[in-house]
Amino acid sequence: MTEDKGILIHNIYYMLSYAFQGLKQNNYKSISGEDFDNIYDLFAEIIIRGISCQLKQGLHKEYISINDSLNTLRGKVDVNGTIRNKISRQRNIVCEYDIFSENNLFNKILKTTSVALLKCPDISDGRKVQLRRLMLYFAEVDTVDLKSIKWMSLRFDRNSRNYQMLIYLCYFIAEGLLMTTEGGKYKMREFSDEHMHRLFEKFVLEYYRKHHSYLNPKSALIDWNIEKNVSSENMLPILKTDILLESPNGRTMVIDTKYYGKIWQEHYDKKTINSHNCNQIFTYIMNKDTNHTGKVDGMLLYAKTQEDVVPDGQVVYNDGNVIYFRTLDLNKKFDEIKSQLDGIVKLIS
Numbered sequence: 001m002t003e004d005k006g007i008l009i010h011n012i013y014y015m016l017s018y019a020f021q022g023l024k025q026n027n028y029k030s031i032s033g034e035d036f037d038n039i040y041d042l043f044a045e046i047i048i049r050g051i052s053c054q055l056k057q058g059l060h061k062e063y064i065s066i067n068d069s070l071n072t073l074r075g076k077v078d079v080n081g082t083i084r085n086k087i088s089r090q091r092n093i094v095c096e097y098d099i100f101s102e103n104n105l106f107n108k109i110l111k112t113t114s115v116a117l118l119k120c121p122d123i124s125d126g127r128k129v130q131l132r133r134l135m136l137y138f139a140e141v142d143t144v145d146l147k148s149i150k151w152m153s154l155r156f157d158r159n160s161r162n163y164q165m166l167i168y169l170c171y172f173i174a175e176g177l178l179m180t181t182e183g184g185k186y187k188m189r190e191f192s193d194e195h196m197h198r199l200f201e202k203f204v205l206e207y208y209r210k211h212h213s214y215l216n217p218k219s220a221l222i223d224w225n226i227e228k229n230v231s232s233e234n235m236l237p238i239l240k241t242d243i244l245l246e247s248p249n250g251r252t253m254v255i256d257t258k259y260y261g262k263i264w265q266e267h268y269d270k271k272t273i274n275s276h277n278c279n280q281i282f283t284y285i286m287n288k289d290t291n292h293t294g295k296v297d298g299m300l301l302y303a304k305t306q307e308d309v310v311p312d313g314q315v316v317y318n319d320g321n322v323i324y325f326r327t328l329d330l331n332k333k334f335d336e337i338k339s340q341l342d343g344i345v346k347l348i349s
Helices: 004-021 025-033 039-058 079-087 103-120 125-138 161-176 194-209 274-288 335-347
Strands: 062-070 093-101 178-179 186-188 244-246 252-258 264-267 270-273 296-303 313-316 322-328
Touching: 004 025, 004 039, 004 194, 004 335, 025 039, 039 103, 039 125, 039 161, 062 079, 079 093, 103 125, 103 161, 161 194, 194 244, 194 252, 194 296, 194 335, 252 274, 270 274, 274 296, 274 322, 322 335
Parallel strands: 252 296, 296 322
Antiparallel strands: 062 093, 178 186, 244 252, 264 270, 313 322
16 A cells, blocks of 8 residues: 555644644654554554553552352342252352452453464564553453454443544454464454445545534534435435534535555456446435535545556536545655645635
8 A cells, every 4th residue: 555654653643643642642653653563553552551551540440240159148139049059058149249340341351362462573672661561460360252242232321432543443453463372372354445435435534523622523423315205215325424624604624534555447448437436426426416516526535646647637517516526645744645635625615
C-alpha cells in the first residue's frame, strides 16, 4: 500500500488521535516524535502509556458474582450446590455473593493483549520490559480467550470510558495475532486493509467534527425515497453513510471512504472506478435528494495507492448532483493530509 512505512506509522498515530480524543492527552503527546519499526510497536507504546495512566487512577472495578463453598454463610445460599455437598458428605455451604473486583472483562482484555505482545518478536525489548513491570499490577486479573470476546457488544459507561481507546487497540492487535509453532511465540499479520479502512473512516469523520463542526458531520442513515405504503421496505438494505456533511448554504455531501490495495477495475484494458462503489454512492445521493434539488453531492474518497493513475475527477448529473472521485495520500506529511481534507470542504461551501 505504501512506499514509506515510517511516514504511514506516524500518520496512523495522528489518525488514532482524531478517532480517539484521549490520545491528545499529555501522556501520549511525545509519541509523535518517536520512531517505530512497525505498527504493533506503536500500539504497544500506546497501551503501555494508557495502562500507566490508568494505574494512577486505579484499575476499573466492577461487582462480579462468585459461587464458592465456604465454612460460613456469605451472601445467599446456593441450595442445589449445598445439597450436592451434603450428598458427598462435605460440610461446606455453597454461597453466591458479589465482590467489587478488578478481575473484569476490560482488565482481562488488557492483560491478555499485553501478554500476547510480550510473546511477539516484533515488539522492541525495551517496551517488553515496561510491559512486564505493568503486569505486576494485574496479578489478580485473569486472562481471557480474545477470540471469544464479542467486541461489538462491549459497552462503556462513565466509569470505564477511559478504557475505550485501549480496548479498540486490543481489538486490532487480537485480530492481527498469529500463533507460531515454535516456543509459543506470536507473530503479527501485516496491518490489514480491513483494519485501515475502519480507522480511515473514523479518522475522516472525527477530523471534520473537530475542524468543521459547522457542517454537522455525522454518520447517518438515509431513508429510501419510496412509496412506503406499497413497498416491501423490510427487504431493502440499510443506507448508512460513512460521513455526511451539511453546508449552511443548503448543499449536502455524502462521503464514502475506501481503503483498498487496488482502486481500479479493468475490462479490456480499460480502467474504471469499481462499479459497486459507484452504484453505492449514487444510491445514497438519489435517496437523500428526495425532491431532486440537485443540492446533494457524493464523494468516493480513496486512500492513495501505488498505482500510476489515481482517481481525480467528477461526474455531473442533469439535476446538478455531482459525484467526486478523490484520493487522500496517507503517506504524506500530516499537514498535507489536513490540507487535502480541508480542500474537500470547499466543494460544498
